[in-house]
Amino acid sequence: MFITMITPECAPAAKVGGLGDVVQGLSRELGIRGNDVEIILPKYDCMRYDRIWDLQKSFSDLWVPFQNQDIHCDVYFGFVDGLKCFFIEPHSTHNFFNRGIYYGHKDDPDRFAFFSKAALEFMLKSNKHPDIIHCHDWQTGLVPVLLYEIYQHIGMSHPRVCYTLHNLKHQGVTGAHTLSNVGLDPGRLVNQNRLQNNFNHNGVNIMKGGIVYSNFITTVSPQYAHEIKFTGQGFGLQHTLNVHHRKFGGVLNGVDYNVWNPEIDQQIPFKYNIDTIKDKYKNKEALRHRLLLRQDYKPIISVVSRLDHQKGVGLILHSIHYALANGCQFVLLGSSPDSAINNDFLALKHHLNDNPDCHLEISYNEELAHLIYAGADMLVIPSAFEPCGLTQMIAMKYGTVPIVRNVGGLSNTVFDADYARRPYHERNGYVFNEFDSTGLDSALHRAIGLWYNYPQYFRELMINGMKHDYSWDHPGADYLNIYNFIRA
């Protein structure tokens, strides 16, 4: 099958969070299964160009209609971790992708509407007719709309569209001008059944358009599929998802074990697996050494996260104090585009500066993330909501025990050591229900207690997590079934 991913992120070259990992891991899995996969991305100025191999201009005669002009674009080709990627570089005063950050501008809906249009225009002009276009999140929600409103009538009748929702909090709500800018007719499209925003009827909702026009919609875990259809987690799209429920399902994300695997990880000093799990503690020492923590008989509790309200920043702060007061060390790696949140953490970092049991690293650092997964004993994820969450699955692969809130994909992947309705060999972490410090404290208390008092049982939890298969093997097969279903 010929599959084209149209996406705002692909790790490791362009990654803000899990979406980047998912595109990388799923594309690799589809390739291994004999499919031809190509990926189309914007050419951001802030990408990791050192992670793109053999980047070359491959198409320079692309003119994309936008507003009342044709914008000239160059298309570059290169390999990202062996994956075939095309990068679209527009030349215009809009300066769409040369802004030093991926997201966070007022005109984001127009930047990505342009990208969606440019991706289709590129496919048309370069005669690419994939069987499947797989697009991701609100940024590419206009792809199926443009395909079925415009491009199928001018030569692109073959592709079917699978659309994956990674986070319903961001839906790309904009005005009618975004549609006219890319040649769509707001008069026809802005109504209840199509792209009209369900809250504010003058608004256009790009993600809703993607849902309405795609042949199949997935989201990133079965539990989140339920939550966005039936609870406020749908952020207003519950009704739309219920109307389209026949073409909607949850597929749990996988983890790319070529990237996240302590047996082969080039970014950690000591490789290990279940049989050599003692070597995990050499990584713990290395982590302490690197972050200037004292060597002591204490567990290291960690956080690797975007610092966003979604991730429970208040509870993350709380867990730092709890851990330090209860015989643990704490390591945090995180950053936020919101300076108020960053400043809270920087103030605490300043306050704890001389504490030999704590290090807060307020930045984005891929390599340090690997060392933390390998060196820590536990990883806390107290999210308000969590579509899937990759960090708990990555942590488990490294024998790091997750402590998570019972929500979204966290509930599908972490099974409580004491209370899960599962056999002991499947229990792999600690789970709490309420989004408050009481719930979190009780889970932390149980986890720390086990680490100190019953180390052999703690070791079993670590091993249970390492044994569980959260690779792309199953989800890869699920996606191929979906692709075949919509092609039929």
Ligand code: ADP
């Ligand atoms: P989300 O997509 O909501 O941010 P996920 O758990 O799905 O959350 O994916 C997060 C990904 O981003 C993981 O690969 C994690 O290791 C990585 N990550 C998050 N914060 C940082 C950071 N500060 N430095 C390096 N990697 C990070």
